[in-house]
Amino acid sequence: MTELNLVQAINRTLRDAMRQDPNILLLGEDIGVNGGVFRATEGLFKEFGADRVIDTPLSETGIVGAAIGMALYGLKPVAEIQFLDFIYPAFDQIVSELAKFRYRSGGQYPAHVVIRSPYGGGIKGGLYHSQSTEAYFCHTAGIKVVVPSTPADARGLLFSAIDDEDPVLFLEPKRIYRSLTGEVPDDTHRIPFGRARVVREGSDVTLFAYGAMAPLAAEAAETLSRDGVSAEVIDLRSLVPLDEATCIASVEKTGRAVIVHEAARFCGFGAELAAVLAEKALYSLKAPIVRVTGFDTPFPYALENLYLPNADRIVHAARNAVRAS
Amino acid sequence: MVEPGTLPVLPTVSGAPALGEAALRDAYQLMVMARATDERCLMLQRQGRIGFYAPLMGQEAAQVGASRALAPEDWVFPAYRELAVALARGVPLKAIFDQLLGNADDAIKGRQMPNHFGFRTVNFVVASSPIGTQITQAVGAAMAAQRRKDPIVTIAFFGDGATSSNDFHAGLNFAGVFQCPSIFFCQNNQWAISMPRKRQTRSATLAEKAAAYGIPGVLVDGNDIHAVYDAVREARARAVAGGGPTMIEAEVYRFGPHSTSDDPKRYQTDQELLAAKERDPIGRLKAELIAAGRWHEDADRKLWEDARALVSRTFEAAEKGKPLDPRSLFDDVFAEMTPRLAEERAGYDARLREGATKS
Numbered sequence: 001m002t003e004l005n006l007v008q009a010i011n012r013t014l015r016d017a018m019r020q021d022p023n024i025l026l027l028g029e030d031i032g033v034n035g036g037v038f039r040a041t042e043g044l045f046k047e048f049g050a051d052r053v054i055d056t057p058l059s060e061t062g063i064v065g066a067a068i069g070m071a072l073y074g075l076k077p078v079a080e081i082q083f084l085d086f087i088y089p090a091f092d093q094i095v096s097e098l099a100k101f102r103y104r105s106g107g108q109y110p111a112h113v114v115i116r117s118p119y120g121g122g123i124k125g126g127l128y129h130s131q132s133t134e135a136y137f138c139h140t141a142g143i144k145v146v147v148p149s150t151p152a153d154a155r156g157l158l159f160s161a162i163d164d165e166d167p168v169l170f171l172e173p174k175r176i177y178r179s180l181t182g183e184v185p186d187d188t189h190r191i192p193f194g195r196a197r198v199v200r201e202g203s204d205v206t207l208f209a210y211g212a213m214a215p216l217a218a219e220a221a222e223t224l225s226r227d228g229v230s231a232e233v234i235d236l237r238s239l240v241p242l243d244e245a246t247c248i249a250s251v252e253k254t255g256r257a258v259i260v261h262e263a264a265r266f267c268g269f270g271a272e273l274a275a276v277l278a279e280k281a282l283y284s285l286k287a288p289i290v291r292v293t294g295f296d297t298p299f300p301y302a303l304e305n306l307y308l309p310n311a312d313r314i315v316h317a318a319r320n321a322v323r324a325s
Numbered sequence: 326m327v328e329p330g331t332l333p334v335l336p337t338v339s340g341a342p343a344l345g346e347a348a349l350r351d352a353y354q355l356m357v358m359a360r361a362t363d364e365r366c367l368m369l370q371r372q373g374r375i376g377f378y379a380p381l382m383g384q385e386a387a388q389v390g391a392s393r394a395l396a397p398e399d400w401v402f403p404a405y406r407e408l409a410v411a412l413a414r415g416v417p418l419k420a421i422f423d424q425l426l427g428n429a430d431d432a433i434k435g436r437q438m439p440n441h442f443g444f445r446t447v448n449f450v451v452a453s454s455p456i457g458t459q460i461t462q463a464v465g466a467a468m469a470a471q472r473r474k475d476p477i478v479t480i481a482f483f484g485d486g487a488t489s490s491n492d493f494h495a496g497l498n499f500a501g502v503f504q505c506p507s508i509f510f511c512q513n514n515q516w517a518i519s520m521p522r523k524r525q526t527r528s529a530t531l532a533e534k535a536a537a538y539g540i541p542g543v544l545v546d547g548n549d550i551h552a553v554y555d556a557v558r559e560a561r562a563r564a565v566a567g568g569g570p571t572m573i574e575a576e577v578y579r580f581g582p583h584s585t586s587d588d589p590k591r592y593q594t595d596q597e598l599l600a601a602k603e604r605d606p607i608g609r610l611k612a613e614l615i616a617a618g619r620w621h622e623d624a625d626r627k628l629w630e631d632a633r634a635l636v637s638r639t640f641e642a643a644e645k646g647k648p649l650d651p652r653s654l655f656d657d658v659f660a661e662m663t664p665r666l667a668e669e670r671a672g673y674d675a676r677l678r679e680g681a682t683k684s
Contacts, residue, residue, distance in 0.1 A: 051472050057502055062461050062495035062623070069465020069479070072450060073400070077465075089491065090645070096455045097462070105451035106434035107657040141658050164596045165660035194664065241663040 004054055004184045007177040009151035010040050010116070014078065016188060018048055021076065024162060027054040028080030037082055038118055038177055060090035067113045068098055076162060077113055084119035085128045091136075094244045098143030098167045107248045113162035114168045119147075120212050120262050121294075121308050122175030132211075132263035132294065134171055138239050138272070143167045144193060145239040146207060149214035151182040153237060154207065156191030160299045163190065173212035194241035198250070202232035204254035208247065208273060210236040213260045213309060220314035229322055239269055247273065248281045255286035256321040260309055265293040287324035290317045340550050344393065344554050345620055351392055353549060353610050353620070354628060356385035359409035360607055361632040362418065363581065365640065366425065366439075374644070375425045377439045379583035381406045386606030390553030391480070394561055400448045400470075400479040402463035405440040406512075412496040414447040418636065422643035429647035433627060434657070456517075457483060457490030460509065464496045465500050467505035467570070478564045480508040480557075482524050486517025488534060489525045497572065501538035508557060509535075509572040511643040514579035515601075520590040534663035535572035547575030548606040578604070631661070651677055 004012065007268070025048075026041060026298045032055035035042035042074050045053040045095050056063050060081055067077040081087045087094070101111035108126035144166055148154035154220070161168040199214060206246050209217035214235040221231035236243065251257050257277055259270035270291040277289055292309045300307050342568070344352065363380040370378045381388065383511060384406065392413030395401070403410060411421060421434060424442040427435030432444055443451020450459070450466075463481035468479050487493055488511060500507045511531050515522045528534060535542025543560070545552040553575055560571035578601035589598075614620035629640050655662060655670040 054468075054503075057495075057498055059495040059498065061491050062464075062499045065461020065495060066456065066465030066468060066491055066499055069402075069462035069467070070469040071465075072462065073466040073469035073473075075469045092455055092458060092491070093461070097453060100453070101451070102660070103657045104433060104436045104441070104453065105445070105657075106436055106443040107334060108432065108443060109451055110660065131676055144659075244664065320631050 001183040002186055003181050004151045005178045005181045006148070006154050006172070007038055007040050009154040009184045010045070010158060010172065011042055012184070013155045014041065015044060015047065017159060017162050018044065018052065023074065024076045024078060025052040025070070026080065027056050027067060029056060029057060029058055029063070029082050029094055030270065031080050036080065037173060038174060040116070040172070041080070042155065047198065051100065056057055060087060061093050063099065064090035064093040064113070064115065067115070068093065068101070068111050068148045071111045071113045072101070072109055078162065079113060079115045081115060081117040083125075083129050084117045084133060085131050087117060094137065094143065094169075095140050095149045099140045103142055110165055112165055114170055116170045116172060118174035119171045119301060120173050121304055122212060124304060127299050130282070130299045130304070132257065132261065134169075134239060134311060135263060135269050137169050137319070138269055143169055143243065145169045146193060146237065147171045147173065147211040147233050147239065148237065149173065149176070149209075149211050150180070150183045153191060153197070153235075155184050155309050157193070159188055160190045160193055162212070164193070165201060175212045177216065177248050178245060191237070193238040194243050195237065196243035196246040197235040197237055198246070199233035199235050200231070202230040202254065204230045205258060206232045206234060206250040206254045206256055207260060207314060208234050208236060209260040210239065211262070213262060216309065216311050217260050217314055220318065221312040223315050224318055229318065229320070231318055233321050242273070242276070244276055244280070251281045252284040253276050255284055255325070256318075257285070257289045257290065258292060258299065258314060259316045260292045260314055262294050262308055264296045265291055266296045267297065268293055287321040290321050344551060348393065349550075349614065350619065353607075353614060355389050355409060355413055356607050356610065357417070357628055358632050359385050359388070361413055361629065361636050362408060362421070365633070365636045367581065369640065375439055376426070377585055379406050379440045379584040381408050383548065383601065383606070384512050384514060384577045385578035386550040386610065387547035387553050387577050390550040390602050391510050391557045391575070392433050394554050394557035395480060396477065398448070398475070398477045400463070400466050400477065402450045402459040402479060402481045403452045403489070404452065404456075404459065405452045405594035406484070408440070409494075410482065411442060411449055411607045414444070414449050415440070416444050417642055418451065418639045420444065420511065422640050423646060426646065427649065428645055429649050430643070431570055431649070434653055435649045436657075442585070446452075457487040457492040457496075459483065460487070460490075460492045460496035461499065464499045464505060464507050465498070466502075467507040468503055471503070471505045473542070478506045478508055478561050480510055482510050482512065485511065485515065485516060485522045485525055485531060487511070487521065488531050497535065497538040497540065497570075499538045499555065500570040504567075504569035507558045507570040508564065509570065510557065510596065511572065511574045512577055513574050514577045514580050516583065516589075516593070518583040518587060522677065530574060532572060540570045540572060540607040542572045542574070544576065547577035548604045548609055550606065550610055577606070580605075625645045645666045
């Protein structure tokens with residue numbers, strides 16, 4: 001075990017994976033000589049060289065299109081999109097191509113590409129360095145969407161992403177890249193997709209969160225416990241595939257659900273999760289499902305802290321849910 | 326007439342001679358085969374026996390000439406009009422028809438519209454409908470081959486319309502920067518559905534766009550199989566020797582509609598089409614072969630008869646193919662089915678079983 005922050009865990013995992021498998025290579029903007037704008041690829045260019053840590057021209061469609069071609073040919077590319085906000089020039093390659101290659105070729109041409117991208121607010125990044133638009137990708141069949149919330153999960157999930165035979169969008173909560181540290185295994189332990197993590201057990205209400213919202217949900221649970229409200233916290237870890245079984249079992253136990261995400265509420269991932277709970281656990285519910293999310297506005301700059309969910313908002317929502325019945 | 330699937334893919338490599346007598350006759354047969362298939366498929370669509378078709382007529386010399394300059398190990402990234410390339414790579418006609426019909430033998434399991442085929446066995450990557458997306462992918466595969474030191478090229482096929490796409494720019498730009506073994510083969514058939522070539526760009530030629538990416542651009546008469554073959558052969562030799570990518574513009578003319586959903590009379594004059602047909606690549610090669618004493622009208626008549634008979638026979642065999650297994654709907658979304666998909670399939674299976682007991 002080593003104490004690392006989240007971005008260090010990602011860096012070390014990329015390094016360890018690349019040492020094990022010469023087919024793995026990285027491509028993206030400023031990732032080589034510069035080590036990435038968040039330093040996620042620091043030192044890798046020096047260790048693995050320009051053939052495996054490829055500084056590309058400034059073109060996201062070029063990065064993802066080329067990564068697809070590499071994957072079809074048999075390499076394992078891990079592409080970096082510098083900010084999730086800049087992924088849209090590659091949207092066609094991701095949605096029309098990457099996600100559909102296996103299906104549209106009848107299984108002849110699987111395209112295993114990992115796309116890493118920092119997402120989310122909390123760094124005073126304004127409109128174009130803050131958004132959480134995971135729902136666009138979750139809506140597309142054929143691509144997995146994974147969001148770690150701890151350094152150890154980042155390592156275990158990134159190993160799984162690189163191992164996976166399908167495309168994976170690996171979203172990194174940049175707000176907690178450095179703010180939290182944790183014990184990270186030194187071995188190559190994998191965390192499988194589709195297994196949510198029960199961060200804290202509780203009996204009165206379930207707080208569902210992922211990425212940078214998971215530590216806030218845990219903080220809210222702590223506050224709630226001082227009021228005598230026992231909150232269970234579930235970190236979803238992977239949105240696609242979703243661990244429905246764990247989500248449903250928790251709500252069957254607590255009877256109340258608060259879903260937390262940074263993304264805008266309308267058609268956000270919480271809408272899907274709420275629908276699953278309504279379809280499969282309605283009779284266990286003692287109160288309406290509540291969503292604590294970003295607002296349905298563009299992501300603001302100066303008022304960022306009002307836009308983003310915080311522990312107070314989560315606590316408030318959970319108390320209301322508990323009072324409702 | 327030899328079934329195309331059994332024709333050898335010529336192991337052409339750098340330094341190989343120009344198309345010889347046997348290779349030319351073989352190329353001519355393939356071109357006729359492709360034209361006969363096209364003509365038949367347009368009729369089949371009108372008869373409602375296939376749902377859609379995008380003909381290549383007018384582009385046969387470009388496609389066969391380019392294909393014959395490639396090695397079997399090379400990777401083809403096609404658009405959706407590359408029937409003659411597939412045939413030239415050794416794909417059996419039956420496999421094409423299975424795809425047009427989406428039957429149980431279809432290599433892509435009925436997942437896409439007609440013309441969007443793909444055959445891993447001959448390095449013919451599965452096509453998609455979005456324009457130009459295969460160009461960056463071809464570059465990525467070439468970068469992979471470059472890293473593995475495999476002496477191959479990747480070739481992206483696309484049309485004049487695709488030169489306006491994002492991925493054309495990104496792909497040629499990447500290829501120029503990384504000097505990977507890529508060939509960008511643009512069949513300028515003068516039309517992107519209804520938009521004439523001059524609506525795509527103010528450039529005098531498409532080939533000259535390559536200069537801006539620091540890579541050679543070559544303009545050839547796409548109706549001249551020799552010119553196409555030589556240009557691709559040279560581009561291939563340069564790429565395999567580490568000399569980087571090449572863009573080739575093969576100037577042709579789309580004789581047919583964009584697809585069976587399109588009526589070219591709305592935007593194209595008869596005069597222009599007739600003038601273009603004067604330059605028919607099949608007529609041109611036939612005349613050349615006859616003038617050289619290597620072909621004659623009787624053999625030609627027989628070739629066409631045989632080609633049409635083979636097309637009919639093969640299509641009828643494919644039409645007798647079994648329908649797809651309805652349960653395959655959920656396969657190949659992921660390598661392993663997610664719980665969500667498994668649940669959806671279970672519900673669908675139950676409905677299928679109810680249907681089966683009712684009928």
